[in-house]
Each structure stands twice: as structure tokens, then as C-alpha cells.
Amino acid sequence: MTIKPKISILYLDDELHNLESFKAAYRKDYTIFTTDDPEEAEEILKREEIQIVIADQRMPQITGVEFFEKIRSHHSEPVRILITGYTDIKAAIDSINRGEVFRFIDKPWDHDYVKTAIENAYDIYRTRKELRERNLQLEKAYNELDKFIYSASHDLRAPLMSILGIAQLAKLDTPFTRENIDNYLNLIEQSVKKLDTFILNIIDYYKNSRSGTEINSVDFKQLVEDIKDSFHFIPGNAEVRYDIKIEQEGEFYSDPVKLRIILNNLLGNALKYQKKDVSEKFIKIDIKSTPRKCFILVEDNGIGIGENDLENIFKMFFRGTSQNSGSGIGLYVVNEAVHKLNGNIKVSSTQNNGTTFSIEIPSTPKND
Template sequence: MKENRIRILYIDDEIHNLNAFKASFRRSYEIYTATSAQEGKLLLKEISVQIIIADQKMPVSTGVEFFNEIKDTLPDPMRILLTGYTDVEDIIDAINKGHIYSYIKKPWDEHELHKTINNAYEIYRTRKQLREKIEELEKTNDELNRFIYSTSHDLRSPLMSVLGIINLSRLDNSVTDPNGYVNMVETCVLKLDDFIQKIIEYYRNSRLEVEYEKIDFNTLLNDCITAFKPQNTQIRFQTQVEQAVDFRGDTFRISVILNNLISNAVKYQKPEETNPMVNLAVKVEPHKATICIRDNGIGILSEHLNNIFKMFFRSKNNNKPGSGIGLYIVKEALSKIGGTINVESKYGEGTQFEITIPNRNEFDT
């Protein structure tokens, strides 16, 4: 059927070439012709073609100039250049500038041109199918992410209800629990809630646009410490902030980064440590902020350092509860704002993370 045939636009200022092309290929393809680049552009506004063939030597606009002009607005059609060039450098330059699939020397060989057209169409069709598959996968991924995010929010409500009931039972001493089952339930609920919050963080980091605003690191660090200090009241937090210049950054993502790293520093302390410590240092410069988070916890085995930022990776050298996605979220959040992270750790002695985040203060107008 005609609508299933390959559609070709052939541009050439020599009428006899257009007629010869039609005579040779009209039975195989759906052919449109134009005598100039300008006429070809007008045709392309009305019809959709898979292959564009253009003669290089035309009076007003060459074939390469024509292809170069349409490559951004019409990136999909495959381009074939007809040329009398014999200079290899000229041919290579023409192909690079016009994003040309192939060139055919004039006068063309009918068999060679037919083979080139069909090969070009196969590439066109493959690219189209790949693009459709990508769009389909992106849609499926988007739906899955939305489902997970919605479900995570819905799950938090009953979990908070369970925690509320546990707290009420403790306040009025209405439950006798000599075996500590209530505490076990509370621990499991808190662990599940932590995992759900990580999922929500991951979703928000992947979806929310980056927004820059002024950040006071003294306030930000104090908020983080206030949130995590109750988890281990024995830990001594030390902070040192050098912020002589303004800093602009994405508050949400920097908070996510700090919260995850400080949470780990608190969680992975040594049980026998008599002086548990978490040191937080920030130095703000005109073009960047450097944040150092150091603890004297259990540390990380050297063979695990290359894997700790992978999703769901958990070190087997400790029995601490964890989701395995906290550091992955840290890495993803830093990627969104153009930051970097380095880690040094010695097993049994502690860990240090150093983060560098660009200061977007120069964009504050």
C-alpha cells in the first residue's frame, strides 16, 4: 500500500535528474521532488518523509547548507548527499556539518542508491522503535514511581497510629509486657518508617526542580543535630562553621544529604565507645562550600568503600539496621546540584565524609 512505502524527498536544481530519479524509483518508493532548498523546506512543512536526498551543488543553498539548517528542526529523516566531490576532506566535512548518513557520487548507480536508501530506512525505523520503547519505559517508570510515592505516604499513616497507641499504653500503664514485645514492635515500626521516608526522599529528589536560596549552615546543622541527638544522647556533637560569605544552594537536597550522613554517624557508633563523637565542619567560599562529617564509630571495611553508594548495598561487618539506600540518595542528591563526595574510613576507628557543593551565590541578582 502507498502509505506503507518509504517516503523520499529529492532536491536537485537539475530537472532531468529529478525525472530520472522518479523514473527509476517511483515503483519502489513514494517520491516528492523540489528544485531548490527553499522549495524543499516548504514541502517538509506539509509532508513527513523518512529519507531526504539533496544534491550538493545548487545555486542558492548547497545540499550541506540545507541539511545543516534543518538538522535541529527535523532530526529524524535520514540524509543522503549527492555529490561530485572527489576530495576526501571535503566529503568528511560535509558529512559532519550536515549530520549526513551517506553520500553518493554522481552520476549515481541505481543499485547502489537503492541499497543506500533501504539501509538508511532500516536505521530510521530502528531509531523510531527505540525512541518509542524509551518513551514507553519512561511512562511505566513514571507510573511506578508515582505508585510507590503514593503508597509510601499511605503506609506512614497507620504506622504513626501504631506508634501513638504504643506511647499511650506506656503513659497509662494499660499493657503488661514483661517480655518486651511492645519495644520490639516499636523498633520494627520505626525501622519500616525510616525505610518509607527514604523512599519518599528518593522520589522527591528525582522529581523536584533544583531551587537555589540562601542557606545559613549554623541553622541547618543545628536543625539536623536536634533531630538526631535523641537517638543517642551520649554522642558529643562538635560543629565548626566558617561562613564569611553568603551561600546559595538547594535547601531540600542539602538537608537530605546532611540528614542521611549524620543519621549514619549516629547509628553506626561503637557500643563500647565511652566518648562517642560526631564532628561537623563547614567552610563556605565564594564558589563552593566544603562540608566534613567525621565520627569515631565502627568504620567501613576498605573493600566496601567502592560499593557504599550503590542502591541497597549494606556492609556485612555490622548488625545495625539500615535500608541500604541512604548513601545512594546522598550521591543522587549531590549529582542533582553538581556536588561531589569523598569518603575515608578505617574499620574500628571511624569514618569521614567530605562534600563539596557549588555556591550559586553569583546567580543571586
């Protein structure tokens, strides 16, 4: 059973006994703020998260409709209900038609009628809020897509143009010798691999952004072993010492596909961004998992990340200032994946000294 959030209502009326009886009648169901002072009412709106504003039409300083007009620009979210004691029907209809007021209630009020009005008003409030949130999400997705297409098209084209350049060069560079041809073929290979890495990253991105997560038991030892094996043919891998410690206690449930994406990117980076002329290159992997949580630490003594870049590394298509720059997608996908698993990720790094990523992910209960 879900607990309904308590609706917060602000009620403005110059007649104190109305305020009192309203409070008495509804305080059990709602959180109620009352005042007979329009200025104080505005203060309450600033201070509290109010969902419904109720105001009396006939007040000495200001009418209810005037009050609504006044607060509308700064507090557009609360839904407005007008109370009319006299037969101010014309004012009420007018204000409803102008969109100032959602509904009006005439005095003396009927308990159930007011309750229905409040519930309906809250439905409107909630629906509008959801709509705004959806809109923000859509806007974010749209901007991302826009940026994605711009950057991806460039990143796909650059290696292709390199290959085209190599082909043209090879034709120019006569006489053909075995050595020359080999050199050019190696360059083409390099360029194709770069393009392929980019495409694999995009596949990760796509897999990760699909909303569904498939929860399964995770075997961290196997996972790390598989990833390490896949690095076998990457140049430089043989020179790196892996320092792996995995303590898994009981079953850990999560989405193994996302965990693989996370670890694969972090370990791949640790390998790719090693310093060139260091004899002791290492990658440390430390994983502790219990049935409730897992802690993952990936540390390297590579080139590190500059202080200015550190806050941007999880942004899409951000590339560090290092020479061997990546696709700008890897860490973005890592961050998204960690958050989809309700975890958090931290990074600390010193330039020329190494980088440490630490991740905490809760176990996801398996749906029965």
C-alpha cells in the same frame, strides 16, 4: 544568547573540485571533512563525531547508496544526504523510500538549497539524539521504579510481620506479667520506629526527586544545629562527642531542603554506625562556605565500610554487610541530591576505623 554547536559534516565525492568548492562555500558555517576514498570516509566516521554524511551517487568504487548501506549498521546516527549529478532520480527516490537517505541534492547545487538541507538534516539528528537520551532516562527511571516497588514492599512488610509476631507471642506467653507486657510493647515500639525511618527515607527520596529546586540563602550553623537537635532522643546520642567547625563567609545560595537531606542522612549514619564498645565516640563536622562554594566534611570513628561495599554504597537498596543494616535508600538519596546541586561527593573508609564523607557544592545563583 546561546552559541550554536558547529555541525560536523563528512562529504565523500570522487571529484576533487566538488570537495574543494563545497569546503570553500561552507567551511565558515560547519566543520567539514572531505575525502574521495570510501575507506577513508569510514575511518573518519570512526574517528570523528559526524552529524551529517553527504555522498555522491556516482563514484567508481561504490555508489553513494551502497556506501550508505555499508555504514548504516555501525554509524546509524549521522543523517545521510545523497548528491546526484546525473538524472539518477530513480536511485535517489528508491533510497529515500528505503530509508537510506534523508534527502537528495542535485548537481549543480544551489548554495541556499544545500544549506537548508543541512539545517533540516541537523534538526533530524538532534531530535533523534534527544529522543534516544529521553528513552535512556525513561528506561533508568522505569528500572528504578521496578526495583523500588519490589524492595519497598518487602521493607514495609518485614517490620509489620515482626509486629504481628510480637502480638501473637504476647498472647502465647502466659501468665501476663507487667514485665512481659512492657517487653513486648518495647519491641513493638522498636519495630514501628524502624518502619517509620523507612517511610521518612521514602519521603526524602520523593522530595529529592521532584525536579524543582528552591534556591535560598543557607545558614549552615542553623542547619547543623537543627539536625543535631533532632537526634536528641536517639539512643547513644549522648555518648557521642560532636566536633563541629563551621566557617561561613558571606551568603551561600542553594536548596536548603536538599542540603538538609544530605546532612541529615550523613550525620544519622555517623551516629547509627558507631562501634559499640568504644569510649571515645566522635562525629566531626567541618563546613567551609564562601559565596561561590561550600565544602562539607563528615567524619566518624564508627564501624566503617568494607572495601568491597565502598563502591556500592550509593546504589539504591544496597545494604552493607553490617548487622544494623539500614533501608538502602539514605546514601542513594544523598548522592542524587548532591548531583542535583551540581556537586560531588567522595567517601573514604576503613573497616573498624571510621568513615569520612567529603562534599563540594557550588553556590547556585539566585534567579531574579
